[in-house]
Amino acid sequence: MRKYFPFFLTYKKALILAPLLVIIDVFCEIVQPELMSKIVDTGVGQKNLSYIYQTGGIMVLLSLVAIAANIGNIYYSSHASVGFAAELRKGMFSKIQEFSFSDLDRFSSASLTTRITNDINILQEVIMMSLRLLIRAPLMLLFAVVIAVRINAGLASIIAVAIPVLAITIYVILRRGLPFFEKMQKKLDQVNGVIQENLINVRVIKSFVREDFEERKFSFTNNELRKIAVKASGTVVLIMPVMQLVMNISIVAIVWFGGNKIISGTFQVGQLMSFITYITQILMSLMMLSMTIMAFSRAEASSERVLEILNTKPTIVDSITAKEKNVQVTRGKVEFKNVCFKYHAEGSEYILKNISFTIAPGKTVAIIGATGSAKSTLIQLIPRLYNVSSGNIWIDDMDINDYTLKNLRTGVNLILQQNELFSGTIKQNLKWGNATASDKDIITAAKYAQAHDFIMAFPEQYETVLGQSGVNLSGGQKQRLCIARAILRKPVVLILDDSTSAVDVATEAKIRASFNQYLQKTTTIITAQRISSIQSADQIILLDHGEIIGNGTHGELIKTNTVYHEIYASQQLQKGTVR
Numbered sequence: 281m282r283k284y285f286p287f288f289l290t291y292k293k294a295l296i297l298a299p300l301l302v303i304i305d306v307f308c309e310i311v312q313p314e315l316m317s318k319i320v321d322t323g324v325g326q327k328n329l330s331y332i333y334q335t336g337g338i339m340v341l342l343s344l345v346a347i348a349a350n351i352g353n354i355y356y357s358s359h360a361s362v363g364f365a366a367e368l369r370k371g372m373f374s375k376i377q378e379f380s381f382s383d384l385d386r387f388s389s390a391s392l393t394t395r396i397t398n399d400i401n402i403l404q405e406v407i408m409m410s411l412r413l414l415i416r417a418p419l420m421l422l423f424a425v426v427i428a429v430r431i432n433a434g435l436a437s438i439i440a441v442a443i444p445v446l447a448i449t450i451y452v453i454l455r456r457g458l459p460f461f462e463k464m465q466k467k468l469d470q471v472n473g474v475i476q477e478n479l480i481n482v483r484v485i486k487s488f489v490r491e492d493f494e495e496r497k498f499s500f501t502n503n504e505l506r507k508i509a510v511k512a513s514g515t516v517v518l519i520m521p522v523m524q525l526v527m528n529i530s531i532v533a534i535v536w537f538g539g540n541k542i543i544s545g546t547f548q549v550g551q552l553m554s555f556i557t558y559i560t561q562i563l564m565s566l567m568m569l570s571m572t573i574m575a576f577s578r579a580e581a582s583s584e585r586v587l588e589i590l591n592t593k594p595t596i597v598d599s600i601t602a603k604e605k606n607v608q609v610t611r612g613k614v615e616f617k618n619v620c621f622k623y624h625a626e627g628s629e630y631i632l633k634n635i636s637f638t639i640a641p642g643k644t645v646a647i648i649g650a651t652g653s654a655k656s657t658l659i660q661l662i663p664r665l666y667n668v669s670s671g672n673i674w675i676d677d678m679d680i681n682d683y684t685l686k687n688l689r690t691g692v693n694l695i696l697q698q699n700e701l702f703s704g705t706i707k708q709n710l711k712w713g714n715a716t717a718s719d720k721d722i723i724t725a726a727k728y729a730q731a732h733d734f735i736m737a738f739p740e741q742y743e744t745v746l747g748q749s750g751v752n753l754s755g756g757q758k759q760r761l762c763i764a765r766a767i768l769r770k771p772v773v774l775i776l777d778d779s780t781s782a783v784d785v786a787t788e789a790k791i792r793a794s795f796n797q798y799l800q801k802t803t804t805i806i807t808a809q810r811i812s813s814i815q816s817a818d819q820i821i822l823l824d825h826g827e828i829i830g831n832g833t834h835g836e837l838i839k840t841n842t843v844y845h846e847i848y849a850s851q852q853l854q855k856g857t858v859r
């Protein structure tokens with residue numbers, strides 16, 4: 281609960297006012313039956329018309345105050361709960377932004393979306409409900425019991441029987457029902473998961489003609505949810521009729537005993553009337569309480585899931601030394617010293633083993649190896665998207681852990697293998713990496729990345745809108761925009777992870793040539809599977825199953841490294857057969 285306090289802070293006023301208004305409302309309502317009984321017993325009994333008017337006037341006035349207090353309560357409760365939800369969403373969103381890649385590996389994006397929407401909505405509802413009912417119900421219960429006892433302690437003993445009966449029944453029903461609600465929440469998570477995965481991959485599903493399979497998968501999960509939901513509501517619907525029964529029996533008992541008392545002259549009609557109203561209020565309050573408890577238990581599962589995110593400590597953060605030093609990457613020397621890495625701390629085997637190499641500033645280095653040889657893994661360690669398991673990575677002769685993440689990632693720009701653009705114009709996308717870039721810079725970067733020509737071919741050119749409502753780019757066009765976006769950041773070390781895989785060989789060569797010409801000072805690290813596309817690199821590092829098995833220029837490796845030679849020969853052969 282303490283974790284949630286900061287999200288309430290802005291709404292302190294509403295949080296105090298809402299319960300205060302409830303107290304006023306309860307007070308106005310609770311005296312009504314008493315006044316009513318006075319009208320009947322004193323006003324009507326003694327035929328005192330002015331008393332009736334007077335008391336009636338007070339009743340109307342109190343009703344108006346109650347209505348006003350109630351409206352105020354609704355206003356402040358919704359203000360606080362909706363505001364809390366918005367703050368919490370904001371908090372969760374920025375927390376997720378802090379997540380490192382390994383944190384992100386733990387939560388699927390479907391689950392993150394469910395948590396940030398559905399779970400927060402449930403919390404919002406329960407807060408709204410608490411602000412309305414949590415104080416109202418016990419207060420009403422207390423007042424009503426006290427007044428009922430005061431009116432007639434003997435009759436009030438009926439409550440002493442009715443309350444435990446009702447309380448025990450509600451308890452038993454909730455105990456049976458609540459586990460179903462918890463399960464329901466989990467099932468709902470699964471349904472959301474299936475829907476989201478399906479929507480993200482809808483094109484794949486269509487091209488594989490797997491709609492039927494997906495529909496069956498969805499129906500199954502959906503059905504499970506339905507079954508649990510039916511069971512859950514099936515148990516709790518019992519609360520209402522049980523309550524009705526207890527209430528009616530209590531009223532009959534009160535009328536019976538009270539009637540006898542009236543006949544014997546020790547009780548009055550008005551008193552009986554108000555007594556019945558108080559009993560109804562007592563039982564209604566109990567019902568409200570049980571509903572609140574139910575809502576709370578249902579919200580617990582959601583709360584746990586929200587807290588799981590809020591409590592996640594991002595694994596990659598700035599060290600104190602890094603903040604103190606506040607050094608920028610300037611030259612672009614990259615050094616690996618005995619680096620080992622595995623994705624999961626427990627058990628699993630090392631993906632990278634004893635990696636050591638040095639890249640001089642401004643050089644172009646290629647990392648090649650078969651698919652799965654850990655090329656992407658290796659380069660993701662340089663901007664600290666993952667932390668090394670052991671060993672060190674140095675940039676400009678300083679450990680990367682001694683740079684702040686901001687400085688490190690400004691200096692080292694990685695174009696991920698699966699790169700994405702955002703919806704918006706081409707220009708907005710390019711500027712996304714560097715908000716201060718001028719139009720001239722943008723055009724230059726696009727030219728280096730061989731993107732300028734295809735951009736100019738669009739009628740709207742750099743203002744072309746991408747995404748859902750606009751143009752869809754080809755894979756190769758996207759890749760070139762991603763390269764241009766990275767160049768615009770003017771990084772000291774530029775890393776391209778298979779970033780030209782969807783670009784034809786001729787264009788790829790042009791990109792490389794413009795890099796050689798214009799980005800001479802930039803250390804460029806490129807991963808690739810085709811030797812032909814990186815042949816001219818200053819240095820080539822050959823990876824095999826997470827180990828370096830060759831390091832040198834193309835000329836050196838061809839002569840000294842048999843594996844390299846074989847790969848080269850086989851790729852040349854393939855090229856020959858294709859042609």
Ligand SMILES: Nc1ncnc2c1ncn2[C@@H]1O[C@H](COP(=O)(O)OP(=O)(O)OP(=O)(O)O)[C@@H](O)[C@H]1O
Pocket residue numbers: 385623631649650651652653654655656657658697778809
């Ligand atoms: N996020 C991850 N969590 C756990 N294991 C991973 C993760 N990413 C990659 N791996 C594993 O690490 C190994 C190396 O993968 P990596 O993506 O680095 O290879 P790669 O050389 O880049 O391959 P490709 O040429 O296909 O891009 C693979 O066995 C893969 O299963």
Ligand SMILES: [Mg+2]
Pocket residue numbers: 655656657697777778
């Ligand atoms: Mg890869």
